[in-house]
Amino acid sequence: MKNLIGLWVAILLFSHPFVGVAEEAKEMEEEVELEEVVVTATRHETPVEEVPASVTVITREQIEASSGMRVDDILRKYAGIDVRRPSGFLSHSATVSMRGMGSMPGRTLVLLDGIPLNKADTGTVNWDLLRAEDIERIEIVRGPASALYGSNAMGGVINIITRKPEDRPISAKLKGGYGSWDTWSGGAVVSGTLGRFGYYLSYDHLDSDGYNPTPPEERTPYDVKRYLEEDHLWSKFTCKPTEDSFVSLGYLHFEDKRGEGEKYRHPDGVYRSWDTNGVNLAYEFSWGKSRWLARGFYLQED
Numbered sequence: 001m002k003n004l005i006g007l008w009v010a011i012l013l014f015s016h017p018f019v020g021v022a023e024e025a026k027e028m029e030e031e032v033e034l035e036e037v038v039v040t041a042t043r044h045e046t047p048v049e050e051v052p053a054s055v056t057v058i059t060r061e062q063i064e065a066s067s068g069m070r071v072d073d074i075l076r077k078y079a080g081i082d083v084r085r086p087s088g089f090l091s092h093s094a095t096v097s098m099r100g101m102g103s104m105p106g107r108t109l110v111l112l113d114g115i116p117l118n119k120a121d122t123g124t125v126n127w128d129l130l131r132a133e134d135i136e137r138i139e140i141v142r143g144p145a146s147a148l149y150g151s152n153a154m155g156g157v158i159n160i161i162t163r164k165p166e167d168r169p170i171s172a173k174l175k176g177g178y179g180s181w182d183t184w185s186g187g188a189v190v191s192g193t194l195g196r197f198g199y200y201l202s203y204d205h206l207d208s209d210g211y212n213p214t215p216p217e218e219r220t221p222y223d224v225k226r227y228l229e230e231d232h233l234w235s236k237f238t239c240k241p242t243e244d245s246f247v248s249l250g251y252l253h254f255e256d257k258r259g260e261g262e263k264y265r266h267p268d269g270v271y272r273s274w275d276t277n278g279v280n281l282a283y284e285f286s287w288g289k290s291r292w293l294a295r296g297f298y299l300q301e302d
Contacts (some may be wrong), residue, residue, distance in 0.1 A: 082098070099143060112160040133165065153286070162235075172190045183206075183209070188202075198237070200234075202233070204231075211275065223261065258271055279299075
């Protein structure tokens with residue numbers, strides 16, 4: 001099955017030194033304060049307060065402050081977004097919808113760095129593909145956006161923007177955890193910039209023995225545990241050939257196996273298994289007085 005973004009002026013007042021320091025600090029705060037912009041709502045950078053739509057921008061700081069491992073875990077905390085995972089993290093993905101489209105999650109367009117993740121046949125999205133660790137910001141536009149993005153955007157648009165390489169030669173992070181039902185996870189993130197080239201590599205594994213969803217008094221020999229095994233890899237490579245051009249190449253690999261809690265024709269019970277691969281290539285450059293962006297992508301799910 002194939003389917004498939006100063007001058008800093010310091011005035012030293014010798015007669016009032018503490019006042020002078022306070023004024024310098026105030027000027028510094030005003031100088032570094034940046035205006036928040038959103039791209040998704042209008043397809044070009046626009047200050048949030050000028051966007052004619054209901055818009056929410058989730059920053060990296062807010063993502064880090066949350067306890068969610070997946071992107072849908074973060075989205076459920078925001079108004080107007082309906083997130084459903086009936087069996088928790090053991091569920092076969094999640095459904096995310098907006099503007100009363102709960103029965104039609106395919107009417108909410110989901111973008112990863114500007115590339116659509118909605119499946120061509122059902123319009124749904126496999127939310128297990130995404131990890132909060134790899135996300136820089138999320139732009140949410142509530143309400144119809146079909147004029148810009150097509151029929152999938154009847155309920156709104158969620159644009160997920162991945163992290164850029166760290167601005168130093170190398171940065172590394174190890175992560176891991178253990179919990180109920182013999183659930184454990186482990187992974188690593190390596191990122192950095194070398195001259196004009198940058199890289200971001202992220203891998204994690206999640207494994208759980210799960211639980212039997214059938215009440216003990218109602219179980220039969222055909223009722224078994226729901227379980228899961230997941231492997232997730234996200235990589236991003238960047239290059240700045242010239243001062244006014246930028247190239248980005250992203251690669252996504254995800255595979256999982258999820259038990260359904262029923263034992264028919266297989267010793268481990270019925271299960272679902274997915275193998276997903278995606279490539280995203282973007283080239284941004286200046287031509288005359290205009291700024292151009294060209295994208296190409298490939299997404300396959302088996």
